[in-house]
Amino acid sequence: MNxxxxxIDSLDELEKFLLSVENGGLGLTNVAGVALATNxxxxxxxxxxxxxxHQLLLGRWVTKDIYENGKDLVRHGPKKNLH
Structure with a gap:
């Protein structure tokens, strides 16, 4: 696994990560989606x-709190603009 x-231990960090994925800031190609999961x-x-x-391009660990409280952010996407 990559x-x-x-x-990621805050919702703000999660949102920044999602924005980076959306904006191509991580250098990933062929991104189709993101999901919260467990190992x-x-x-x-x-x-x-x-x-x-549905193959894993990149995984990043999250705290249990972010796993529980970040589901809507992952499901609906970030609201901020990345500058």
Whole structure:
């Protein structure tokens, strides 16, 4: 898996991450979506950036709080503009 070891621990960080994905700031190609998920081995939550075949392009760990409280942000997308 292609995981960034940084941990997202605030909704503001999650929003910035989502904006970076949307704006191409992470250098990823063929991005089709994002999802909150848990690791099958240990249950650790993460945000997954997926391609059009639902393959993981990039994962970043999130805290349990962000996993629970960031679902609407992931589902509906960020509202801020990235400058």
């Amino acid at each position: 995981f960034d070891e940084k941990i 099958n081995a240990d249950g650790r939550p993460f945000i997954a950036v997926l391609d059009d075949k």
